[in-house]
Amino acid sequence: MSETRALPTVFQLAYLASAxxxxxxxxxxxxxxxxxxxxxxxxxxxxxxxxxxxxxxxMPGGGFHNQGLIVAGIVIGAALGTAxxxxxxxxxxxxxxxxxxxxxGGAAALISTGDFLHAAFHGERLSGTxxxxxxxxxxxxSLSFSGSxxxxxxxxxxxxxxxxxSPLQKVINGVLFFAILxxxxxxxxxxxxxxxxxxxxxxxxFGVLMVIPIGGADMPVVISLLNSFTGLAVAATGFAxxxxxxxxxxxxxxxxxxxxxxxxxxxxxxSLANVLFAxxxxxxxxxxxxxxxxxxxxxxxIGVDDAAVLLSNIQSLIVVPxxxxxxxxxxxxxRELADPLAQRGVEVKYAIHPVAGRMPxxxxxxxxxxxxxxxxxxxxDQINPEFEHADVALVIGANDVVxxxxxxxxxxPIYGMPILDADKAxxxxxxxxxxxxxxxxxxxxxxxxxxxxxxxxxxxGVVARxxxxxxxxx
Amino acid sequence: MSATAINQLYVFVLAVFVGFEVISKVxxxxxxxxxxxxxxxxxxxMLGGVLVLGTADTPVLVALGFTAVVFGAMNLFGGFVxxxxxxxxxxxxxxxxx
Numbered sequence: 001m002s003e004t005r006a007l008p009t010v011f012q013l014a015y016l017a018s019a020x021x022x023x024x025x026x027x028x029x030x031x032x033x034x035x036x037x038x039x040x041x042x043x044x045x046x047x048x049x050x051x052x053x054x055x056x057x058x059m060p061g062g063g064f065h066n067q068g069l070i071v072a073g074i075v076i077g078a079a080l081g082t083a084x085x086x087x088x089x090x091x092x093x094x095x096x097x098x099x100x101x102x103x104x105g106g107a108a109a110l111i112s113t114g115d116f117l118h119a120a121f122h123g124e125r126l127s128g129t130x131x132x133x134x135x136x137x138x139x140x141x142s143l144s145f146s147g148s149x150x151x152x153x154x155x156x157x158x159x160x161x162x163x164x165x166s167p168l169q170k171v172i173n174g175v176l177f178f179a180i181l182x183x184x185x186x187x188x189x190x191x192x193x194x195x196x197x198x199x200x201x202x203x204x205x206f207g208v209l210m211v212i213p214i215g216g217a218d219m220p221v222v223i224s225l226l227n228s229f230t231g232l233a234v235a236a237t238g239f240a241x242x243x244x245x246x247x248x249x250x251x252x253x254x255x256x257x258x259x260x261x262x263x264x265x266x267x268x269x270x271s272l273a274n275v276l277f278a279x280x281x282x283x284x285x286x287x288x289x290x291x292x293x294x295x296x297x298x299x300x301x302i303g304v305d306d307a308a309v310l311l312s313n314i315q316s317l318i319v320v321p322x323x324x325x326x327x328x329x330x331x332x333x334x335r336e337l338a339d340p341l342a343q344r345g346v347e348v349k350y351a352i353h354p355v356a357g358r359m360p361x362x363x364x365x366x367x368x369x370x371x372x373x374x375x376x377x378x379x380x381d382q383i384n385p386e387f388e389h390a391d392v393a394l395v396i397g398a399n400d401v402v403x404x405x406x407x408x409x410x411x412x413p414i415y416g417m418p419i420l421d422a423d424k425a426x427x428x429x430x431x432x433x434x435x436x437x438x439x440x441x442x443x444x445x446x447x448x449x450x451x452x453x454x455x456x457x458x459x460x461g462v463v464a465r466x467x468x469x470x471x472x473x474x
Numbered sequence: 475m476s477a478t479a480i481n482q483l484y485v486f487v488l489a490v491f492v493g494f495e496v497i498s499k500v501x502x503x504x505x506x507x508x509x510x511x512x513x514x515x516x517x518x519x520m521l522g523g524v525l526v527l528g529t530a531d532t533p534v535l536v537a538l539g540f541t542a543v544v545f546g547a548m549n550l551f552g553g554f555v556x557x558x559x560x561x562x563x564x565x566x567x568x569x570x571x572x
Contacts, residue, residue, distance in 0.1 A: 022515055023496060025511075026496045026500075026508075026511070026512070026515075027496050029500055029504060029507065029508055029511060030499040030500045030501065030504070031501075032501075032564040032565070033565065035507060035561045036562060036564075036565050038511070039511050039554065039557045039558055039561055040558070042511060042515055042554070043514070043554045046514075046517070046550060046554070049518060050520070050521060053521045053524055053525070057524070057528050063529075064528035065528065065529075065530075065531070066528060066530055067528070069527060069536065069539075069540055069543075070524050070527050070528060070543060073523070073527065073540050073543030073544045073547065074520065074524075074543060074547045075547075076544050076547070077520070077544040077545065077546065077547020077549075077550075077551065078547045078548075078550075080544075080547075080548050080552075081547060081549065081550065081552030081553070082555050084548075084552050085552040085553075085554075085555035085559065086555060088556065090560070093506060093556070093560070096510075096552075096556060097506075097509055097513055097556075100510070100513050100514075100548065100549050100552045100556070101513050101549070103546070103548045103549045103552075104513065104517060104519050104545070106541075106542075106545045107522070107541075107542040107543075107546040107549065108519050108522070110526075110538045110539075110541055110545070111519065111522040111525075111526050111539075114526040114530070114535055114538040114542065117534065117535060117538070118526070118529060121532060121535070127479070128475075129475055129476065129482075223509070224509065227509055227512065227513060227516075230513075230516050230519075231516050233519075234518065234519045234522070235486060235489075237522045238482070238522070239479075239486075241522055242478060242482070243521070243522065243525070244482070245518060246519065246521065246522055247482060247485050247486055247489065248485060248489045249515045249516060249518040250516055250519075251489035251490055252489060252492065252496070252497075252512065252515060253493075253512040253513070253515055254493065255489075255490055255493025255494045256493060256508065256512045257509075257512070259498060260508075260509065352502070354502065359505075359509060360502075360506060360508075360509060361502060361503065361504060361506035361507070362506055364502070364503045364504075364505070364506065365506045365560055368560075368563040368564050369563050374503055374564060377503060379502045
């Protein structure tokens with residue numbers, strides 16, 4: 001049946017035009033000034049492709065039906081998607097992307113299933129390519145759907161952000177993996193729709209089990225990977241439906257997701273397998289103050305007023321923002337702190353670790369929202385040589401990304417991860433609620449460094465009080 | 475494999491190269507918009523849903539196709555709108571301080 005869906009020439013040309021618009025749009029995304037136009041071009045490409053497809057549906061003698069339902073579905077989805085996209089806060093961007101990505105994957109899984117069932121109901125024989133494509137689209141799409149929903153739940157705080165692990169996990173995963181293989185074999189041996197529905201359910205379950213054991217700090221990798229999965233699932237549906245527009249778009253996304261996944265893994269010096277299967281972030285957090293635990297060591301504490309005096313007499317400041325800053329919604333307060341300093345001639349820079357936040361580039365978006373000029377944002381390689389010349393490194397809600405144990409302690413789970421060298425600044429001020437170890441439950445020697453001054457409290461409140469104190473001092 | 479399948483495979487492989495080439499140039503600052511933007515692009519899956527629903531002739535297929543169209547449209551429209559919102563913030567001139 002896939003051949004009957006091959007589209008007439010004029011529509012194929014429209015698809016070609018939309019593919020060009022997608023590629024040029026993505027190209028424009030590489031400069032902040034042109035990026036918005038790039039997104040618009042991609043959207044126009046999508047409008048062209050949609051118009052062409054709808055045109056086919058209304059073609060006289062095309063043999064298509066359900067046009068009313070199609071329009072209704074598009075309108076409903078468009079309304080829901082647009083509303084969500086308008087209301088979502090920038091801090092919630094990772095879960096929003098996860099959710100939208102999940103819907104894309106779910107759609108691909110349903111299309112593959114629909115395509116297979118249609119042929120089964122009509123007793124048509126699908127070609128090997130189409131069967132293989134529907135199987136792949138179903139597996140990858142379902143995995144992406146349920147995996148993304150679990151990631152959404154974790155990021156939204158509905159499901160524990162901790163890595164949820166159990167000894168049985170490997171066994172269950174193994175059994176499920178072989179069940180999927182057996183089901184695929186069953187379909188290949190001319191199994192009917194029951195087999196295919198079983199595959200759908202198994203793959204959905206597999207997606208849940210895949211993401212549940214992954215800790216929140218590893219979400220940048222997971223979201224990139226799931227994005228790439230949905231892309232590939234869409235490409236697979238393109239093969240099944242003989243539709244080049246779907247193949248090209250899906251593949252572009254698959255490539256970008258793969259690239260970002262690799263970048264994120266590199267930024268943590270871990271392999272993808274380690275992120276997916278090691279269950280990092282599952283360890284129990286040591287109670288602060290317990291004998292032998294980290295908090296037994298002395299730390300130097302500083303009050304808001306003293307910190308304000310210190311910050312009033314510096315030449316250069318490097319701010320190291322982390323996810324804690326985003327959670328506390330402190331990014332606007334941070335800019336209010338940094339702007340007067342910059343106006344006074346203090347050199348202000350922001351050091352952004354690639355995995356700061358919960359998705360690639362998340363921290364940049366949060367700071368851009370707070371109107372921090374993007375020429376003050378520096379990535380790891382650019383900023384690290386500058387720490388030793390900085391008077392103060394102000395660490396707000398960041399933990400693992402400034403943990404010197406990554407450089408020195410071979411026993412540390414994050415050993416080898418590239419970190420921001422905040423501990424090389426003249427003074428380090430760490431704004432933190434308490435000495436509780438960070439998400440991964442790893443103790444951080446930077447807190448006990450003699451150069452480090454701990455400023456305890458909620459990031460937003462502390463920074464706001466710092467701003468006040470500095471105004472009063474000026 | 476049929477000639478169509480071979481052609482599709484060509485398209486796929488070439489798109490892999492184009493994808494890596496175009497996207498490797500996107501700076502770190504724009505990684506989140508890149509992700510949500512590509513997310514929107516795979517929203518084209520909505521059209522797959524349209525084609526399935528357009529040929530659906532039993533209640534099961536209609537339900538599958540309709541859900542796919544709704545999911546795909548959410549992905550597509552949500553993705554573009556959210557990306558635009560983010561990129562609007564980056565468009566401000568670097569020196570623009572209000």
